[in-house]
Amino acid sequence: MPHNIPIIILSDEDDDGDFLRTHNDSSVLIVEIERNEADVSKHIEELDEDLAITYSQTATVLPHARYDCTLAFCRAEQDVSGPLQDNAKHCDQCFCYICDKLASMCELWTIPGICHCNAHKHSVYWKALRDKSLMGFLHELNFTFDSLDMDSDLRRAETSLQIFAGSLAMKYATFLLGFETPNHSASCRCTCHRNINSNTQTQTIGCKGCYKHHFKMLEYDYTVVSQHIKMFLNEAKKENPKACVVMLLGAIKLFVNHTTPGNIHAANTVSETMSMLLWRFMTKVWTLLVGFDFSGSFIKQLESFYQKLPLPSNCTLPKSLSVLPWDDPLLSAVMKGQNITGERQGKGQRHQVLCEPLVVIQARVCKLQQQNKYRELARYLKVVKSINNPTGAVCHMLSLLPGATCLASYLTPQQFRAYLRILTSGHAPDVAQELDAGNGHMIIPDPLLSTKWTPIEGSNSFKMMEVLKFALRVLDCNNIVFADSETWVYLLSVVSSSFTTPDGVPVGAFYAEPDITYQTVTRDAASAILEELTTTSRIHISKIFESGYPDQARLLLATQALVLRIFHSQFKPILSVIMSFRVKWSETEHTLVAYFLCMYFWENSVVLDLNTYPTNSLLATWNE
Template sequence: MRSGSTEMEPRAASFTSENSVVVISDDEAESTLGNSVIFVECSEESALEEKTPEEVVDDEIAVTFSRKANVLPHARYDCTAHPFVRTEYDVSAPLERNKDVCGQCFCYLCDKLASLCPYWTTPSICHCNAHNKSKYWKAARDTSLAGVLTMFNLDLTEIDANLRQGGNYLLKFMQTLSVQYNSYLAGEQVAREDLYPCMCSCHGQNRKGVGCHKCSYHHTETTTYSYSPLHDMVSEFLTQAEQENPETAAVMFLGVAKELMLQKEPPQVSQSRDPTAMLKTSVVALMERITSDLQTILVLHNFPNNLFRKFIDFFRSLAFPPHCYSFTNRLNVLPWDDLLLTSVLMGQNVTGEQRTKKGKKEILFEALPVVQARVRRMEEEEKYRQLVRYLKAVRCNNSLPFRELKDKVPFYMCKYGAFDCAASCLLSWKSVSCCIACRITPVQFAAYLKMLRTGSVPSGNELQCQGQWIVHQGSLVKNGTLIKIAIQILYANKLLYRNPKCWSILIQTWCSKTILGENGELETFYCAEPAAVFQKNILHLSLGVLDKLKQHIHVKLPNQFFHMSCEAELILAVQAMVQMLLDHDGQQVLCSVLEIVFAFGSNLWALKLLLEGISVNEPLLFAFATAFNRELCDQKMWAQRLWIEQGPLYVSQLVSVFITHQNAVVRSAAFLILNIILENFNQYSWTSYVANYLRNRVLTVSLKLTPEEQHELKNKIAVFQKKA
């Protein structure tokens, strides 16, 4: 195109040419083509025919080139080549010229070329009359495009690929289910005698025949009905749905629920031992699975609000038969933006109760699958503070699994750094004799002690000691509090109290540093042996402290415990273990003595206190020493690895603790240790150190060794020095 003037103002062009050239105004203020450029459309017969001669439209505009526009695909009612007559509802026959089409006319209902529509002029259907200004035809189009999804009252704009996929799966399944259901209603003809034997006396006579007239009824055929094939078919479909996208799965679950609610049991159905063979019991079991999966999906997946509400409304609209009345309100799942739920999660409501405008009390009550799904989602999103608030406020009808979820509240508190609150929560009695500590396992006990002692937490959402641990900055437990809580947990939980593993964990924790090592494990810590007077004083004070802890009485540690807190708390733990061993249940701990001894690490002065404490009971001391010797022989490899790790000073002090004891059986443990070292002498490079330690600090000062023991010890010292 060209212009005779470069400063022409934009305006609508007129035309009078023979070929009816349409000149379109260039009203676009920011046109990149300039003010003098306009678009034209001509109505030539051939789309490829070009007009090359210059044609003057007016004094300022000349058309130098034009071509017929391409006709784009369009609905029949928008066709410019053939007129269309609109009516609200007419399917009897094509109206006037509505059946005439051009090459680009599409069927409004089928979304196909009109020439390919099988119902274009079919009487009583007549798709050629369809248009977008009729409610009838618009509803028909929605049904045609949405298929079975129309049952959910979805707009076409809400239907995405996932929903459509669910609809396709559901439609195929409904067709297959219908065939199987009809087969179930028809039943199967079987002989009564195949179901249960005839008990008539005539069968005992030695004659042939079907029996007398009285028992002829038992030798006829009857109709049986088994719902098991339907149950298996639905179960398989539900399994498939559980593996699909949440939106696809929701459509499949809801569609199956509707089909199950429409099924009826034939009359005179006999009882069966197989619950899946009975329609009512089978449908109830299937609905339990369906509603549980739906509750989980609605919580875990972020459905649009409209779709979320339509799914719930659809479920409520189902006609529940009497055997399924309990499922009527099963899908009343609160959305995440619900006012009551939001107030609980934000900490504005700690009770889960609120008054409505009508004065009624609204309570945050949710089904177990919903609670489990909310816990799972908040765990994945690491919203531990909100999770604690939710578990404290929500109520559930399934007490045991729900209690297991609430028992993790102290763990979640540790996850966001509230270690002091977690410690208190463990021993928070809801009743006279019930607290979370009463139900924790030995593994959980070890994990809690590790978390509260070091201020660190597992990286995952499981309460365990293994795996990666991370240090968490938060409110730590005060000095002197953790040891009281640990001992109270043992007193409250009889399973832990009788478990030797838990006592070795207690000792090991207080013989370890308060900071985790690089590998995330506890590192041993050496407490210097305090003065004998201090030990005696703390042991005396420990008796009163432990007595109050047994009675669940709040007790404040005496001031002497804070002078040398690490040593004093370790002495308190040892005294608690002594009392346990002296108790009649203490004999059970003797099945793992070696682990308890090694739990002390380098703090062998505390081990000496333990042996002195149980010395008042001669049989117990004998059993303790005997068990140690037996386990040491059975687990030599473990002992040797530990001795190589700890070094000569540890081995020397360990031998010294046993060999200086007044009981001969206890002293025998020391000689057993020396014998094991001699058996694997080449693995140790420090035997001379052990020999010198025993000669200077044991042999010359010990008055408790018998002459035979002194002679044996001298021989072993000589061998150690000679080998070195």
């Protein structure tokens, strides 16, 4: 481009004055650019001053994992034999992917068999090892939180649980040592003690017989341990809800396996204390799950942890947290006034009833009151069912929960027999609240452990066929109850009884033996009913089934279910119970039960393997 550019200036000004006269009165003027070398030089100097580099510094390298460093890194899924290629090298900002600290501070950086220098995030092995390291004690307790979820609340819970685990272990170890009962000794017949007074008789003096007669009687007091656990409960309640619920469930994992090496009385005392502590801890957990909006993934992780807890066999707590979320379809419909019955029958689903534990109801009431949602509270209280409603309780236990399960599948044999007692006797445990001295709140103990039962007001006992249908559905979905021999004996006793006393004792009734034709037809019908229950999880019993001999038909249906139990697996555990009642049944009202059992094994189609069923010879002589 040329440097001399001509410029044409057009002017239509009337008062150009001296300008136009100076330029020969021209209205058009051609101007050539005149370059001032001094100005150009000065301008360049100013630009040079603006762009002058006064200081230089290399880029700051931020902390990074070894596999993200500019130094070469060799990846492998799981190689701990030694450093791979140049993996042992690191810069000043490289940190250990496992220890989460500078590589120079990692003591296991190049140790053969561990080799943290080979760790990277693309390996399943190394990522699992990092999660274990970051979660710390929570990982040892089998919590399944992701390492990215480890916030300040979970860190505080992890620290508290680790401290509590150490102190609890010391208290429990002291408890296991026991203490000697004072002034307890046995009379010694040995020669060296025959002429010694009673004061010195308690001492061990050289004779071999002394060891047998002079021994220590140890007693065990669980009070100190239980007080320490209660102190931790009170400390957990002071934390944030997220940290509190993790601390409570983690503490249960730490003390749930406590036992005693002492006598039966001490064992029973520990068992009762354990049940009380479990109920107190879970009451607080349920309250937190209702009162605070935890994320769905967090609740799912808590549910997974709770289901893995090794709860004792006599524990009556549900095996699921079983708290409906606020966005549950039935619960939300009730709150909005779209459902005024509290019941719902979906397509292809079981009948669902809004029934919740009293602790959960109380927590929901407090939550709705705090939110000033009194209209929703009124709708909820009108339809929710809890106690004194056996029909609602049965429907609720058999209603499917998320995950295609129902509460009945989590019942223990003791709980199942307690519910049979409730349904047949018309009595329920008397729930007495206890005062928590720590915070002044009322605590509701496990009702099924109550020794006092009272009549259910405004409710009649179930018909025996309804009780049997409930029992068969529970046996179909609950493998533990299905395999328990005492449950079958109690069920047969209930079905063959005229009524059940308030103490839960079935009073037997004498039933006449039906004709053989009726027995054959009814047995085939019972087999069809049980087959439908097994395949569809539904049970339908027509009125024709109970015509003629209704009591005998129910008993035959229960006996047929017992036969399926026998053929399902080895029946040695249950046969011992049945054989113990053999003489009693032959002399009392239970003769019909024994006869129905014999009827199935008399047929030629029933062939039992002698190796699998060693008691087949006993069945052959059943009717002798």
